[in-house]
Amino acid sequence: MRLDKFLKVSRLIKRRPVAKEVADKGRIKINGKLAKSSSDVKFNDIIEIRFGNKIVEVRVIELKEFTRKEDADKMYELISETRVKAEDEL
Numbered sequence: 322m323r324l325d326k327f328l329k330v331s332r333l334i335k336r337r338p339v340a341k342e343v344a345d346k347g348r349i350k351i352n353g354k355l356a357k358s359s360s361d362v363k364f365n366d367i368i369e370i371r372f373g374n375k376i377v378e379v380r381v382i383e384l385k386e387f388t389r390k391e392d393a394d395k396m397y398e399l400i401s402e403t404r405v406k407a408e409d410e411l
Contacts, residue, residue, distance in 0.1 A: 322384045324349065324368075325358040330385060332393040333370065333377070343370070367400065376403045 322330075328340035341358035343349060348371040349356045362368070366381045379397040388396065 322362050322386075323358065324351065324356055324360045324362050327362040327368075327381070327384065327396075328370075330388055330393070331396040332390070333368075333379065333397070348372075368397075374405055376401075376405055378402075 324344055325337050325340040328334040328344075329337040334340040334343060344356055344358040344360070347355055350369040351360055351362065351366050353367070353369075356368075362381055362384065364381055364384060367378060368381065369376060369378045378400040380400055381396070382398050383396045385396060
């Protein structure tokens with residue numbers, strides 16, 4: 322599954338164009354490697370997303386084409402959520 326689609330379906334990022342933009346700006350890593358919006362997401366991958374001064378790290382548990390709002394958080398497991406200073410880089 323494409324990274325931008327996974328982020329939208331899992332509701333980590335609300336809209337696919339926003340997920341694409343975040344990935345293309347180099348703010349997302351899959352298994353420690355910089356990822357593009359078209360990168361492939363597989364079961365057990367570790368995704369690291371930088372939102373401003375917060376870094377969220379999740380493990381992919383499930384891949385679904387569509388999901389209900391209540392079940393979206395079952396697609397991933399939160400590993401860590403870290404606050405960083407704005408000037409720090411990934």
